[in-house]
Amino acid sequence: MEASAGTVTVTVPTYPVEFAMSVGVDPDPWQISVLASDHPRKILCCGRQTGKSTVGAVLAVHKALTRPGSTVLVVAPGERQAKLLFSKARRLYEQAGHPLPAHSHRRTGLELANGSIVEALPAVERTTRGYSVDLLIVDEAAAVANMDYHGILPALIATQGEQVLLSTPRGKRGFFHEIWHDDVANWQRVMVRSDEVGRIRPEDLEVFRSTMPEQFFRQEFYCEWLETEGSLFSYDDIQAALVAGEDVAAIEIGEDEW
Numbered sequence: 001m002e003a004s005a006g007t008v009t010v011t012v013p014t015y016p017v018e019f020a021m022s023v024g025v026d027p028d029p030w031q032i033s034v035l036a037s038d039h040p041r042k043i044l045c046c047g048r049q050t051g052k053s054t055v056g057a058v059l060a061v062h063k064a065l066t067r068p069g070s071t072v073l074v075v076a077p078g079e080r081q082a083k084l085l086f087s088k089a090r091r092l093y094e095q096a097g098h099p100l101p102a103h104s105h106r107r108t109g110l111e112l113a114n115g116s117i118v119e120a121l122p123a124v125e126r127t128t129r130g131y132s133v134d135l136l137i138v139d140e141a142a143a144v145a146n147m148d149y150h151g152i153l154p155a156l157i158a159t160q161g162e163q164v165l166l167s168t169p170r171g172k173r174g175f176f177h178e179i180w181h182d183d184v185a186n187w188q189r190v191m192v193r194s195d196e197v198g199r200i201r202p203e204d205l206e207v208f209r210s211t212m213p214e215q216f217f218r219q220e221f222y223c224e225w226l227e228t229e230g231s232l233f234s235y236d237d238i239q240a241a242l243v244a245g246e247d248v249a250a251i252e253i254g255e256d257e258w
């Protein structure tokens with residue numbers, strides 16, 4: 001598919017795996033299974049540093065470039081995480097041959113020449129109202145409160161929009177846990193542990209294991225669902241820590257944050 005970047009016309013591969021490679025991401029096998037699927041609801045339960053935000057960013061930019069006029073909404077529990085995923089998406093967009101003017105580097109939305117937009121927001125119900133969304137990406141979904149997730153869903157109704165939920169588990173509660181364990185087969189489920197990813201060295205994982213409580217290690221890297229009753233880290237504490245001090249105003253992105 002051809003997309004205009006100013007006066008230059010750039011060809012964007014329609015197959016997302018090919019697109020990823022064209023922008024310098026050589027996808028892992030599990031990332032290929034996500035990129036190659038056109039399932040409208042994907043839930044990815046992944047260990048730390050497996051590359052979930054990267055695959056989310058590829059999906060976001062690919063959708064915006066290949067479906068003119070689409071709206072891609074990227075949300076995360078707090079502003080910082082939304083900003084991180086957005087900066088990955090912005091970088092991929094540039095890698096795809098669409099240089100951005102300097103002023104747009106300070107924004108958290110991309111407005112493309114084809115009428116598509118990519119917007120990054122903290123998953124706070126009052127900030128995500130009013131959108132009609134073709135693709136919703138929820139990063140760190142297990143740390144997003146149910147009411148904030150449910151508050152976004154109406155934005156998908158008119159468009160029959162797709163959703164991608166990405167997260168490391170955070171206890172046996174909340175919509176991410178429920179959807180993952182729901183028997184209804186209308187979600188594509190992909191799980192990847194950190195020790196299944198070739199670029200994560202076993203010796204590095206052992207260092208982490210020795211420096212944190214075993215349960216927490218197993219949650220973060222082996223995708224285990226901790227009991228919320230009596231657990232070391234309560235869902236609410238994690239949620240509070242993630243959003244502490246964060247504002248919901250427009251996000252400022254610096255050049256050193258990719």
Ligand SMILES: Nc1ncnc2c1ncn2[C@@H]1O[C@H](COP(=O)(O)OP(=O)(O)OP(=O)(O)O)[C@@H](O)[C@H]1O
Nearest residue numbers: 025026027028046047048049050051052053054055
């Ligand atoms: N297919 C890939 N090939 C090479 N490097 C990759 C690939 N996917 C991700 N990475 C790199 O691995 C690191 C972690 O990626 P990313 O931030 O997407 O993971 P994550 O699962 O979201 O991590 P976290 O758990 O910290 O949120 C980054 O440096 C990223 O550039």
Ligand SMILES: [Mg+2]
Nearest residue numbers: 052053054139
């Ligand atoms: Mg991430």
